[in-house]
């Protein structure tokens with residue numbers, strides 16, 4: 001039987017096979033795999049009883065992420081908030097670049113619209129070409145628009161802790177009643193309420209993973225990818241990447257850079273370019289081509 005891993009718990013995997021859920025133990029040979037099976041992995045299993053099975057094989061992946069730890073994502077739904085905890089645009093830019101680099105479509109969701117609206121920033125991402133949905137898990141605004149965006153796809157929520165990922169899932173499917181946590185206004189950040197990754201099936205062919213959020217103080221390491229490939233992970237930069245004076249232009253501060261011209265002319269967002277420069281510098285420091293890191 002073929003199914004999808006919906007949850008992983010110390011050595012066991014809950015696998016959804018067309019709506020039937022089986023708890024599977026990984027077979028011995030899985031231990032020799034280089035990477036652990038992840039939520040979202042398509043797997044072959046052998047049923048042992050009505051509720052149990054053995055995980056035989058992980059099928060080839062479309063992509064995989066370390067954080068959130070998921071595989072085969074068609075969409076990465078980046079949940080942001082203008083209210084506490086305020087999302088740093090740099091986090092959004094890092095996640096969009098990560099997703100695009102892995103062939104996964106980023107979607108930006110501005111939640112807590114009832115508390116704080118962020119029209120300028122949402123416009124930045126709309127102009128960059130990403131779907132942007134402004135919503136509120138409390139009033140229900142934008143939730144149906146999000147449902148349409150999720151239909152027919154395998155997606156994962158990500159974003160900083162306390163932005164409302166689990167609350168949005170509850171708004172999409174009120175019978176889930178997932179735990180959500182108060183954001184501590186004093187600290188300006190929430191504790192992680194969601195502690196494991198779990199994939200949920202919703203009516204209308206929606207598969208969506210809830211994941212633990214990022215703490216606002218975390219400085220994430222870059223993925224070790226080639227810095228020269230980073231600019232193309234900002235889709236709106238692509239029309240400007242070929243005409244620079246120098247063939248090896250880093251598009252950071254070089255003379256005759258077409259991308260910088262576009263930033264100065266207001267055609268490309270300066271916020272997005274600043275994030276690019278920061279990510280480029282991190283990637284340059286951490287690039288280790290001789291380690292031949294696997295994606």
Ligand SMILES: Nc1nc2c(ncn2[C@@H]2O[C@H](COP(=O)(O)OP(=O)(O)OP(=O)(O)O)[C@@H](O)[C@H]2O)c(=O)[nH]1
Pocket residue numbers: 111112113114115135136137138139160161162163164165166167168179180181182183190191192193194195211212213214
């Ligand atoms: N006013 C308002 N509050 C919201 C909204 N969405 C979530 N909240 C509140 O924000 C707090 C955090 O929500 P969670 O859903 O637990 O956030 P999370 O992103 O799942 O957090 P982690 O699981 O820790 O990553 C809760 O107190 C929610 O009630 C919203 O749209 N408007």
Ligand SMILES: [Mg+2]
Pocket residue numbers: 165166167179180193194210211212213
């Ligand atoms: Mg949560």
Ligand SMILES: [Zn+2]
Pocket residue numbers: 244249250251252254256257258259260
């Ligand atoms: Zn350039």
